[in-house]
Amino acid sequence: MPQGQKLTLFVTEVYRVGLAPISAQNEALEALAYSLAEDDGAGQAWCAAHKYPGYTSYGSVNDLAWRYPLIEELKAELTREAQAFADMLELDLRGRALRLDSLWVNILGPGGGHSGHIHPHSVLSGTYYVRVPPLAAALRLEDPRLPIMMAAPPRRDGAQPHRQAFIYVQPQAGEAIFWESWLRHEVPLNDCEEDRISISFNFAWG
Numbered sequence: 001m002p003q004g005q006k007l008t009l010f011v012t013e014v015y016r017v018g019l020a021p022i023s024a025q026n027e028a029l030e031a032l033a034y035s036l037a038e039d040d041g042a043g044q045a046w047c048a049a050h051k052y053p054g055y056t057s058y059g060s061v062n063d064l065a066w067r068y069p070l071i072e073e074l075k076a077e078l079t080r081e082a083q084a085f086a087d088m089l090e091l092d093l094r095g096r097a098l099r100l101d102s103l104w105v106n107i108l109g110p111g112g113g114h115s116g117h118i119h120p121h122s123v124l125s126g127t128y129y130v131r132v133p134p135l136a137a138a139l140r141l142e143d144p145r146l147p148i149m150m151a152a153p154p155r156r157d158g159a160q161p162h163r164q165a166f167i168y169v170q171p172q173a174g175e176a177i178f179w180e181s182w183l184r185h186e187v188p189l190n191d192c193e194e195d196r197i198s199i200s201f202n203f204a205w206g
Contacts, residue, residue: 008162011162012141012143012144012180012183013088013089013179013180014141014169014177014178014179014183015081015084015085015088015126015177015178015179016169016171016175016176016177016178017081017084017175017176017178018172018174018175019074019077019078019081019128019174019175019176020174021073021077022070022073022074022077022128022174023173023174023175025070025073026130026131026173026174028070029070029074029130029197029199030130030131030197032068032070032071032105033055033105033107033130033197033199034107036055036057036061036105037055037105037107040055040057040060040061042059042060042061043055043056043057043058043059043060043061045060046058046059046060047059052112053108053109053111053112053113054106054107054108054109054112054195055105055106055107056104056105056106056107057104057105058104058106058200061104061105062102064103064104064105065100065103071103071199074103074128074199075100075103077176078100078103078126078128078176078201079098079100079203081176081178082098082100082124082178082203083097083098085124085178086098086123086124089180091123093205093206096205096206097206098123098124098203098204098205099203099204099205099206100201100202100203101122101202101203101204102122102201102202103199103200103201103202104199104200104201105197105198105199106127106196106197106198106199106200107195107196107197108187108190108195108196108197108198109190109195110190110191110192110193110194110195111189111190111191112189112190112196113137113186113187113188113189113190114186114187115186116140116142116184116185116186117184117185117186118181118182118183118184118185119181119202120181121181121204122181122202122203122204123180123181123203123204123205124178124179124180124181124202124203125178125179125180125181125200125201125202125203126176126177126178126179126200126201127139127171127176127177127198127199127200127201128175128176128198128199128200128201129171129172129173129174129175129176129177129197129198130173130197130198130199131173131194131195131196131197131198132171132172132173132196133192133193133194133195133196134192135191135192136190136191136192136194136196137187137188137189137190137191137196138168138169138170138171138188139168139169139170139171139177139185139186139187140166140167140168140185140186140187140188141166141167141168141169141179141183141184141185142165142166142183142184142185142186143164143165143166144182144183144184146165146184171198181202
């Protein structure tokens, strides 16, 4: 009898890349983040209203690249890498460019986290990591099929990564991690005693 054949289908891909021109300026980005957190009254109010444990400009500032040349440099690097990832994914953009349409700063304090979520109305999303202290939590990515697995048994301990329900990716300062925006992800609690600083972003199509 012929041996059974295995097909690997519907792959979920994540792209991580170091941004050397930007990482050399991470100290300046960190100072910018703290300055923004101190001056952004609307952002402070948003964080208080949403019980965000730290600071994010998500609900208050939508023109960071216009305000800060360093963020404009970051935007250019992210746009180049987003296009590279789209090419890897073999996305047919029909002649329309990917456009970075939102970008926000996050300072996640000790004990803070961000529960599982997706980014609707976007194509690619991700985060650039400015500061990742030792023992800071890894990014958790969820198998998108999980809600419809119903009666499926759990995977064995030590199952291969592509078969696990959750994958943890430990980011490093100076790198960006990209994923397709429908991929559910989470930032577990920050157990270390230092702030974790990042800049998150979304790319739209056209």
